[in-house]
Amino acid sequence: MFRKNCPIHKNFYDIYKRVHSEYYRQTPSDVVVGRRSKAIYNTMNKFLCSSVHMMLKTTLDYDRHNTTGKDSSDFSMTYYDINKNKPKTILGGDDIAFFSPNFLSICLDHFQSLINRFQIKQINNFDDIRVNIKNYNARCDLLRYEYNIKNMDMISTKVLKPYKVDGISYIMEDIIYSTNKSGKRITLASQLLSQKQQIELGFQKVNITIILSLLERIKKGESLDQICTKDNINSSTKSRYKRDLNKFGIEKNSLNLTKKLLVKTDFFDYYCRTRVLDYSKQMFSDINLLNIS
Numbered sequence: 001m002f003r004k005n006c007p008i009h010k011n012f013y014d015i016y017k018r019v020h021s022e023y024y025r026q027t028p029s030d031v032v033v034g035r036r037s038k039a040i041y042n043t044m045n046k047f048l049c050s051s052v053h054m055m056l057k058t059t060l061d062y063d064r065h066n067t068t069g070k071d072s073s074d075f076s077m078t079y080y081d082i083n084k085n086k087p088k089t090i091l092g093g094d095d096i097a098f099f100s101p102n103f104l105s106i107c108l109d110h111f112q113s114l115i116n117r118f119q120i121k122q123i124n125n126f127d128d129i130r131v132n133i134k135n136y137n138a139r140c141d142l143l144r145y146e147y148n149i150k151n152m153d154m155i156s157t158k159v160l161k162p163y164k165v166d167g168i169s170y171i172m173e174d175i176i177y178s179t180n181k182s183g184k185r186i187t188l189a190s191q192l193l194s195q196k197q198q199i200e201l202g203f204q205k206v207n208i209t210i211i212l213s214l215l216e217r218i219k220k221g222e223s224l225d226q227i228c229t230k231d232n233i234n235s236s237t238k239s240r241y242k243r244d245l246n247k248f249g250i251e252k253n254s255l256n257l258t259k260k261l262l263v264k265t266d267f268f269d270y271y272c273r274t275r276v277l278d279y280s281k282q283m284f285s286d287i288n289l290l291n292i293s
Contacts, residue, residue: 002066002097016044047095054099062096115265122261129248130212136247137205144190144203151189154178206244214241215250 003009019033019041033041055062097103156177163170178186186192190203198204217227224245228238273279 006067012040012044015040016048020045050095052095052097054097056099058096058098063098065096066098119263119265120261121263129215129250130208132248133206133208133211137208140203140205143201147201147203148188148190154189154192155186206247210241211244211248214245218250 015037019037022029022031022033023041058066156175158173158175160171160173163172178192180186180191190198193201193203195204214224214227218224222230224238224242227233228241233241
């Protein structure tokens with residue numbers, strides 16, 4: 001946009017690129033950058049690193065400045081600094097650019113290219129399933145914990161036992177803890193439940209390693225029946241696998257790996273919000289600049 005048809009500016013920019021490539025070369029070079037090229041490089045580098053003040057309307061001086069350059073013998077920063085005589089103004093130190101329709105078109109094209117490049121159009125259900133399994137197992141732990149807190153009295157029984165010390169009889173309260181069939185002490189109420197009862201109460205967690213392994217094989221085209229036959233898995237385990245897969249909406253013979261998203265990249269939400277006065281006020285440093293009428 002800036003002096004795109006100016007031969008002086010094009011020449012300066014070509015010299016800048018050549019010097020820049022020499023300065024940042026990865027391998028040693030015998031090329032010596034001359035004084036003139038260094039001066040042009042420093043001028044262009046300052047110009048390219050300077051800030052820009054965009055204006056909706058410019059004067060003839062600015063238009064001429066953005067279109068053509070001066071004699072190429074001037075290598076100082078003044079070659080690009082039209083505001084050198086206005087250091088104390090709001091424009092001082094900034095380059096001036098006209099926000100033309102052509103520039104707006106370039107901005108919109110660039111913005112659209114960024115949308116197309118980074119827009120997520122579908123998500124991987126495999127990752128969703130992994131997260132859902134972890135959340136499901138966390139909920140199982142929470143339900144089990146709440147059950148154990150609520151039913152602590154199930155693992156112990158308070159009884160009164162008579163004691164005699166020095167011929168004097170006493171009644172003492174004692175606690176008898178429940179034990180399993182092997183005589184091991186029960187520490188949690190959920191340990192008294194059968195596997196069927198734990199499943200019904202939602203305590204039975206899913207083995208994430210096994211489920212993800214099954215999903216990988218289903219993804220490659222195998223069905224659950226084929227997997228169980230090949231691995232000599234009994235009918236009871238197969239039923240559990242099927243039940244666990246169904247919890248997460250996975251059919252035994254298929255797996256939909258991707259889920260397409262409804263992509264919407266228009267300005268509908270923008271215009272809906274800007275019609276609200278409270279939201280519009282945020283766009284102005286001075287509320288008096290907002291035409292409420």
